[in-house]
Amino acid sequence: MTQEKKRILSGMRPTGRLHLGNYYGALYNWLRLQEQYECYFFVADWHALTTEYENPGPLGEYIQEMVIDWLAAGLDPERSTLFVQSGIPEHPELYLIFGMFTPVSWLERNPTYKDQIQELAHKELATYGFLGYPVLQAADILMYKAHGVPVGVDQVPHVEMTREIARRFNHLYGPLFPEPEVLLTEVPKLTGTDGRKMSKSYDNCIYLSDPPEVVARKVRGMVTDTQRPYRRDPGEPDRCLTFPFLRLNLPPARIEEIARACRAAELGCVECKKELAEALVANLAPVYERRQYYAGLPELVREILVAGNARARQTARRTLREVRQALGFQRDYQLWE
Ligand code: TRP
Numbered sequence: 454m455t456q457e458k459k460r461i462l463s464g465m466r467p468t469g470r471l472h473l474g475n476y477y478g479a480l481y482n483w484l485r486l487q488e489q490y491e492c493y494f495f496v497a498d499w500h501a502l503t504t505e506y507e508n509p510g511p512l513g514e515y516i517q518e519m520v521i522d523w524l525a526a527g528l529d530p531e532r533s534t535l536f537v538q539s540g541i542p543e544h545p546e547l548y549l550i551f552g553m554f555t556p557v558s559w560l561e562r563n564p565t566y567k568d569q570i571q572e573l574a575h576k577e578l579a580t581y582g583f584l585g586y587p588v589l590q591a592a593d594i595l596m597y598k599a600h601g602v603p604v605g606v607d608q609v610p611h612v613e614m615t616r617e618i619a620r621r622f623n624h625l626y627g628p629l630f631p632e633p634e635v636l637l638t639e640v641p642k643l644t645g646t647d648g649r650k651m652s653k654s655y656d657n658c659i660y661l662s663d664p665p666e667v668v669a670r671k672v673r674g675m676v677t678d679t680q681r682p683y684r685r686d687p688g689e690p691d692r693c694l695t696f697p698f699l700r701l702n703l704p705p706a707r708i709e710e711i712a713r714a715c716r717a718a719e720l721g722c723v724e725c726k727k728e729l730a731e732a733l734v735a736n737l738a739p740v741y742e743r744r745q746y747y748a749g750l751p752e753l754v755r756e757i758l759v760a761g762n763a764r765a766r767q768t769a770r771r772t773l774r775e776v777r778q779a780l781g782f783q784r785d786y787q788l789w790e
Contacts, residue, residue: 461490461636462599464497464538464590467515471522472658474651477701478640480526482603483533486636492533493597493765496520499538499545500590503583504576520754522661525744536761538593543769547592550776551618552585554625559617560584565610591615595622595630596772597765603636626779641701644694648676662744665734672698672730677722678715688715688722695722695729702732 463483471480486492496516502509516537528535538544560566566586570578590611594602595618602612612635619630644650645657652658659671675695681688690696690712699708711728714720747754777783 458489458491459600460493460597461486461601461603462493462495462594462597462633463603464495464500464593465519466497466501467512467519468501468653469511469515470518470660470662471526472651472653472660473698474643474645474658475522476526476661477643478605479603479638480523480528482638484527486601486603487529487533490601493599494523494528494533494535495593495765496537497590497593500586503580503586504573504578506580506582507576517751517754518662520758521744521747524747524754524757525661525740527740527743530757530761534761534764535757536765537758540758540762541596541766541769543766543773544589544592544596546773547596547776548585548589550780551588551591551595551622554621555588555591555618557584559614560587563587563610563614565607568607587611587614588618591618594633595619596769598631598772599633600631601636602633603638605638605640609635609637622779629775629779641697643697646671646675648694659733661737661740662748663741665738665741668734668737669730672726672733673723675726677726681722684721685718687718688720690715693722695726698733699725699729702729702736 463479465475465479468475483492483494496519498512498516501512501515505512520535523535524530561584566584570583587610591614594612594615602608602615604612612633616632619632622630645652645655646659647655647657649655649657659668663671672695677695678688678690678693680692693715696712699711703711711720711725715725774783
């Protein structure tokens with residue numbers, strides 16, 4: 454008997470073109486997981502709406518750009534199910550049901566919720582939808598009975614709450630949902646080219662969609678060890694923001710040699726960044742090529758999502774049938790479909 458593969462699920466809010474922070478922080482990890490597990494990866498556009506409700510217009514384009522980057526990075530629609538959340542109406546149905554028994558106190562004390570309210574103080578987020586964000590996330594995860602959820606540390610409270618919601622459901626209506634495990638993603642400490650957090654709003658990103666010469670130019674412009682004003686001064690790799698990028702793009706032996714040469718003032722920042730630019734451009738070349746390919750075929754991207762949504766929806770329908778049955782909402786008379 455073949456053992457069933459463990460199921461992995463994760464989502465990203467559509468933010469448009471992805472940068473290297475997104476790539477090394479999340480996508481890279483998804484690529485590895487796809488080799489071993491049955492994976493569901495989706496665009497969390499309803500989650501985006503919790504903060505972007507005033508201007509949802511660009512979300513469609515953001516979805517398209519982000520999915521092109523997923524495919525460019527190497528997510529394989531033959532192996533992984535790639536879908537868009539808003540195409541699966543079972544998500545809001547499950548979210549609604551979970552909302553019936555999720556105590557408001559769980560939501561109010563969620564640390565990520567509190568952080569975000571502060572961070573996004575310029576937006577009016579005292580909304581019902583934003584408070585309920587983790588309940589929607591629980592619906593995403595439990596819908597597919599995922600065993601593992603790869604996320605960064607900021608998302609851990611949401612997955613923990615998902616476990617509590619699963620437990621509460623199982624207690625109230627009988628066992629149905631497995632409790633998902635967090636697969637914590639080690640996120641390398643990448644900063645933007647100016648030393649601040651890599652973020653679209655700071656205009657300091659290197660994008661997967663940047664052509665090689667743009668990547669090289671951005672790398673050349675990166676801030677290095679600011680306490681090393683002259684080439685003859687010894688540098689300190691731990692203070693240099695190019696270093697995490699070097700680690701991801703050069704072999705360990707070479708990195709050690711660079712660190713030594715930097716500290717001994719034998720290697721200057723200009724040369725060092727030139728080497729980084731070359732390595733990064735070479736490593737990103739296949740991604741960039743695939744990106745050009747998919748960007749030229751929007752119809753193909755659409756078909757991939759249509760097929761992914763169809764597959765995801767089969768599972769979602771099955772889960773909802775079980776949920777309605779558990780609640781006694783699957784009546785003798787058929788009221789829908
Ligand atoms: N909240 C996640 C984020 O901002 C996105 C997300 C939505 C998600 N639903 C999910 C992640 C389910 C993992 C599983 O990154």
